[in-house]
Structures are given as structure tokens and as C-alpha cells.
Amino acid sequence: xxxxxxxxxxxxxxxxxxxxxxxxxxxxxxxxxxxxxxxxxxxxxxxxxxxxxxxxxxxxxxxxxxxxxxxxxxxxxxxxxxxxxxxxxxxxxxxxxxxxxxxxxxxxxxxxxxxxxxxxxxxxxxxxxxxxxxxxxxxxxxxxxxxxxxxxxxxxxxxxxxxxxxxxxxxxxxxxxxxxxxxxxxxxxxxxxxxxxxxxxxxxxxxxxxxxxxxxxxxxxxxxxxxxxxxxxxxxxxxxxxxxxxxxxxxxxxxxxxxxxxxxxxxxxxxxxxxxxxxxxxxxxxxxxxxxxxxx
Amino acid sequence: xxxxxxxxxxxxxxxxxxxxxxxxxxxxxxxxxxxxxxxxxxxxxxxxxxxxxxxxxxxxxxxxxxxxxxxxxxxxxxxxxxxxxxxxxxxxxxxxxxxxxxxxxxxxxxxxxxxxxxxxxxxxxxxxxxxxxxxxxxxxxxxxxxxxxxxxxxxxxxxxxxxxxxxxxxxxxxxxxxxxxxxxxxxxxxxxxxxxxxxxxxxxxxxxxxxxxxxxxxxxxxxxxxxxxxxxxxxxxxxxxxxxxxxxxxxxxxxxxxxxxxxxxxxxxxxxxxxxxxxxxxxxxxxxxxxxxxxxxxxxxxxxxxxxxxxxxxxxxxxxxxxxxxxxxxxxxxxxxxxxxxxxxxxxxxxxxxxxxxxxxxxxxxxxxxxxxxxxxxxxxxxxxxxxxxxxxxxxxxxxxxxxxxxxxxxxxxxxxxxxxxxxxxxxxxxxxxxxxxxxxxxxxxxxxxxxxxxxxxxxxxxxxxxxxxxxxxxxxxxxxxx
Numbered sequence: 001x002x003x004x005x006x007x008x009x010x011x012x013x014x015x016x017x018x019x020x021x022x023x024x025x026x027x028x029x030x031x032x033x034x035x036x037x038x039x040x041x042x043x044x045x046x047x048x049x050x051x052x053x054x055x056x057x058x059x060x061x062x063x064x065x066x067x068x069x070x071x072x073x074x075x076x077x078x079x080x081x082x083x084x085x086x087x088x089x090x091x092x093x094x095x096x097x098x099x100x101x102x103x104x105x106x107x108x109x110x111x112x113x114x115x116x117x118x119x120x121x122x123x124x125x126x127x128x129x130x131x132x133x134x135x136x137x138x139x140x141x142x143x144x145x146x147x148x149x150x151x152x153x154x155x156x157x158x159x160x161x162x163x164x165x166x167x168x169x170x171x172x173x174x175x176x177x178x179x180x181x182x183x184x185x186x187x188x189x190x191x192x193x194x195x196x197x198x199x200x201x202x203x204x205x206x207x208x209x210x211x212x213x214x215x216x217x218x219x220x221x222x223x224x225x226x227x228x229x230x231x232x233x234x235x236x237x238x239x240x241x242x243x244x245x246x247x248x249x250x251x252x253x254x255x256x257x258x259x260x261x262x263x264x265x266x267x268x269x270x271x272x273x274x275x276x277x278x279x280x281x282x283x284x285x286x287x288x289x290x291x292x293x294x295x296x
Numbered sequence: 297x298x299x300x301x302x303x304x305x306x307x308x309x310x311x312x313x314x315x316x317x318x319x320x321x322x323x324x325x326x327x328x329x330x331x332x333x334x335x336x337x338x339x340x341x342x343x344x345x346x347x348x349x350x351x352x353x354x355x356x357x358x359x360x361x362x363x364x365x366x367x368x369x370x371x372x373x374x375x376x377x378x379x380x381x382x383x384x385x386x387x388x389x390x391x392x393x394x395x396x397x398x399x400x401x402x403x404x405x406x407x408x409x410x411x412x413x414x415x416x417x418x419x420x421x422x423x424x425x426x427x428x429x430x431x432x433x434x435x436x437x438x439x440x441x442x443x444x445x446x447x448x449x450x451x452x453x454x455x456x457x458x459x460x461x462x463x464x465x466x467x468x469x470x471x472x473x474x475x476x477x478x479x480x481x482x483x484x485x486x487x488x489x490x491x492x493x494x495x496x497x498x499x500x501x502x503x504x505x506x507x508x509x510x511x512x513x514x515x516x517x518x519x520x521x522x523x524x525x526x527x528x529x530x531x532x533x534x535x536x537x538x539x540x541x542x543x544x545x546x547x548x549x550x551x552x553x554x555x556x557x558x559x560x561x562x563x564x565x566x567x568x569x570x571x572x573x574x575x576x577x578x579x580x581x582x583x584x585x586x587x588x589x590x591x592x593x594x595x596x597x598x599x600x601x602x603x604x605x606x607x608x609x610x611x612x613x614x615x616x617x618x619x620x621x622x623x624x625x626x627x628x629x630x631x632x633x634x635x636x637x638x639x640x641x642x643x644x645x646x647x648x649x650x651x652x653x654x655x656x657x658x659x660x661x662x663x664x665x666x667x668x669x670x671x672x673x674x675x676x677x678x679x680x681x682x683x684x685x686x687x688x689x690x691x692x693x694x695x696x697x698x699x700x701x702x703x704x705x706x707x708x709x710x711x712x713x714x715x716x717x718x719x720x721x722x723x724x725x726x727x728x729x730x731x732x733x734x735x736x737x738x739x740x741x742x743x744x745x746x747x748x749x750x751x752x753x754x755x756x757x758x759x760x761x762x763x764x765x766x767x768x769x770x771x772x773x774x775x776x777x778x779x
Contacts (some may be wrong), residue, residue: 053626059529059626145413145414238367238410250403253403254615257616267434296537
């Protein structure tokens, strides 16, 4: 067979193949870079504005002429961050502790235990996810005030309990853990039963160690929600005893406009803990999303 | 916050409270005569001082409560420090041993939301900040204390001199005609809608002074749209004469400037379709039709464009003076600017003043009296001067205007602008202090404003006629909830 006519064509095809692959990759990277820019720009804008003067933020400059590092100190002092930061940490820790306990127990019950009306009850749990928060705001407020049912201490307004207890149970977290727990092989439970395990011991010694990823996911979601909570803390606190960071940030918004430079400096300060938690839990978080059926 | 859903919730909750409210000890109102209107419009009548009936003084035996709570919305170190000082001074020096606890309770909207479920309960704060229309909504449940009971009291009331020291428009603003001229608040501070203008640009265009009539305003605005300002920031928006933000306070300001009002306080009905309103909005529509004005497309976008030198005129709250002052020259090329009255068709300017007042929810006579005594202190001239200087708001007492002006904190231009604005305070009138006004603002007036300037061929009167019908329907629906 005379290859003389084939070789050039083959070379040409190979060249075209590499060119196509290069162009495909270039196109892909172009889209990824564009996407990354879209996601990065708000962060860039936040940091840039946090270093501007008020006038520069109002006139929408892209970069500060002279970085105003003092904005961070001003923001910290003006919004009483030293106090609110501690409050936010305590409220978030308390909420997370409660959230993990209720979500793990309920998720296990829904995922691993057969009982009468389980699916109906789970359906009701899921239905609560569909109710907008604004609808439940005032009824929840009345509950916390002790108007509907008597509460220990009369009212929980301005207390730690008002900020933590309502968020210690969450339908989404229960759903997420239930999805994972339901996938655990039945053989593990059978083996544990032979070794004399009851449900609680099986949960603690077998299920939880292999469920780090979804539990970390619940933890990250819970942390973010609690740390960023704004409307509820604003509603149930009238004194600064338990007021969290986000409410402090709100103080930079006035009737005639926001003090954007301080607001953004405060925002940078407040997202640092979230970023730290995310970096620590990133691996488990990604794994959790992939293994609980949440990935689209 | 102002959604229809919330509107519905608010009405339902108030209705529930009205039905469920327990009887509480209240003091019989002191009969007072209503005589002399002291405002430049047909606004609610203000009570003249009368002598308390000698034989019955319901407050004679009342001992003020010693612990009261004040909910406010003030933030920022300067304001918070001022409030702390005012409260601390009062607590240390008042002769009744009253201790006030000032609590930041969120924004105006947050406070409104918090108040609704607790009206007519013992959980209400003793003093609360609120706009007049919010307080009017509370009063649908008969939940607010009528300050007329104490304002003229021989021991606890204000002297005639003290009452006269208030700017008339400010003093009258909390007297609600819809509720038999009850006084449901007292003003501690106010802001005003003013016209901001770029004087350097006006000079470049060949004008030596800001406009005083609509015709002058239009000529200048159209000239600016065609001739960019030499000091404009590079790459900023294209030049324009005026930017209108879709905000009911702008509707009010322009209607007032054309000699109209939004509400008839004799019939207690909205008058959004008055001849003056139609004239004002036909004028604004013509600005848009001729390319001399455009809409503000983002929050405070007019501050941005004004600061960048691409907007000749802006109309907004005087509480924005600091923001405008900082925006001008942020790029290193400051220009001469100031504020003035909106161009008007009347002989004198008519200025839209607004601001929240301090009100007293009904509780017990002891708490109400203690709350009143604090309100009296907080609005007294010396304290008011202290508060105005720290907050940047306008004082409510004429006697301290000079002192406050002299100490206004801001750039030189901002100081001059503040002094100019303060000289306009005697011309203040106000937006309707009626329940449901928030819903009228959001759901009726602002859509009407948008319709008028979006399509410059639409019939202004037809749109305002329809808006007026809808506004009065909302008002009627609100008033049907009254206790």
C-alpha cells in the first residue's frame, strides 16, 4: 500500500485534532475565566470600596486614590464589633450544637428506622421548607415573646435563647442527612445488631464516623446561616447584650444613604470566619454535596 | 417589608388586637378647645393652651414611673453618643427619679413591625420613634397616648413660649385630623426636601443664580443636557439637567412647589389629582419628553451623578448634605454647589419637611407621664440643639437655629447649604400623616409617577385621577379597621 498519499492527510488530521483540542480548551478556559471574574468581582468591589473615602464610594470609583486602611478601625469601633463579634461566635456555636443534635437524630430516624406515618411526617417536614421566612416572622416573634405559649422567664426577647433555639432544628439539614443515612448498607446494621448495638450506639459508633462529609456540610450551611442571620436578631433584640455582627453592620445604613466605605470594611471583617470555616471543611463539603444526592 | 402580604398581616393583627385587647386603666382625656391653625396650609388644627379644669386634674395624683424604655432607630457613633448623653443627663438630673433606657430597635420599618404585635400590651416601649403615618396605623387600634392631655398641663405641659418656639409646620405635623386632632407625637428633628444644584455648571451655561420658577428650571436643565460640565469626571454618565427618583416624597415636593397638597384635611381625603399636582407632573413629563431629565436608576444614583458633575439638579433630603458634600470633588476637582428651594409657582417657597417623631404608646398613667416628661426634655431647646448638632438633622426650635447652623459639621459648601436650608424651614409643609400611607406610596403614587414619565404621551390627569381613587380606597379600608 502506498502510504505517500495517506501520511500528509494523517499529519493534517492530527494537526487539526490538536488544533480543535486547543481551541476547545481555550474556549472552555475563556468561559471559566469569565465565570471566575463574575464571581470574583463582588469581592474585589467589596475590598476596593472598603479602602475608599465616602466620596469615592458615592461617585462609584473603581479603585481608591489613597487606600484608607483606617476604615477598618473606624468600622470596628463604630459598629461596636468587639462586642458583637463575641456575640456572633457564641450564638453560632450554640445554634450549631443544637442543629447537629436534632438533625442527626431526626435524619437517622427518617432514614433508618421504620415507624408508622414516617413518610407523612417527613413530607410535612419537607413542606416547611416551602414557607417563606417572612411569613413566619411575626408568628415566631409572638412565640418568642411568650404570647402564644408560656416560656420559662416569661419572654425570650433580648435573650440568648431567642437567637439560638429557633434555629436548632432545620428541615433542610434533616433532609440532607436522611438522604445519606438511608444509603448506608443494611448489612452494617445487621452486623452491629449481632454485636449487640442499639440504634443510638449504631448511630454514634458506625453511622457518624462514616458520615463526616454530610455532617460537615450541615455544619457549614448552619454556620453560614447563623453567622449571617440579620432579620431575626434585629427583631428579637432591642439591647446590644446579644446583638450579632450583622446587625452592627446595618448601623452603617442611614436614611440619606449608606456609609459604604465602612459597610464594606465591616463586611470584609465579618466574612473572614466564614472563609476560614469553608477552607477547613471544603473537602468534606464537596464530598457531602456529591454523596447526598444534592448535586444536580 | 411593604409587601401586600405584610399589609394584609398588619391589618389582620391590628384587627385581632382590637378584638382581643384587654381593658386597661386610662386617664380620661382633658377636654380642650381646638382653634387656631398655625401652619401655612390647611393642615390639622393645633391645640391652643387651655387651662386645665380646676376641679379635675387626672394627673394630680399620678406619680411618674421610675423605669421607662425608649425605642429608637439611631445608629452611628455620633448619634449614639449624643443619645447616651441626653439620656444620661436626664436620668441624673430629673426630679422624679425616672430612668430612661434607650434601645436601638432597628430601622423605622423594623420598629413598625415590632410594634404591631405588641400594641395594647404591657410590652410596648414607653417612648417610640415613628413616622406620623406609622403612628396613625398604631392608632387604628387606639393604642397611642394623646399628648394633648399633657401638652398644656399647668405643671407638666409646655409653656406657650415653648410651643411657639417650634417651627409651625413641625409642631402641627403630629396632630392627626383623622383622629379628632389628637396629638400622637412631638418632633425632635426634621429633614427637608431641597434642590441641590451645581453652581459652576450654571455659570458655564450663562446663568448667575439657581432657578426660582419652573420655567427657569426647565431652561437650565435643558441647557445642561446639551452642554456637558467642564469639571465632569471622565467616563461618567452623560450629562442631564435633572434626575427624578421614583419616590413619593418627590411627588409631594413638586406638588407642594406648584401650590398644591396631597391631602385635604377638611374632608380627610387624598387629593393626588389636584390642579396643582396635574400641573406639576405635566411639567415634569415635559422635561422627560424634551430630553432634559431622566430617571434615577439605582439607589442614590443622583448623588453619584451630581458628584461626578453630570447632573445639574437633584432633589432630595437635606440629610444627604454630607453625602453630596463628600461626593463633590471626590475625583480631585471640586466645584461650587449648594441647595435651595424647589422652583415654585407660589410667591413663597413651599418645602416638604419630614421626619419621625417620638410617640407614647398607651400603657399606664404612671408610665405615660414618665414618658411625656422625657419627651418634653428631649424636645426642649437646649437638648434639641445638642441633638441637632450631633445628628445633622434640623432642629425643631427656631430659637436655636443660629447656634446649630454655626456648628454644623461638614465641608464649607455643606455648611453654607445647611444654613440656606435652615432658612427655608418656616415654609415647611408635610405629607399626609394617615394610616396606610406607606401602601399608598408604594402601590399607588410611585406606579403613577413611573407611568407619567415612562410614556410622555400619557394623560397626566387620567393617571392621577385613578391614583386618587385608589389612594382613597386604601385609606377607607384602613379607617374601617379603627377601634
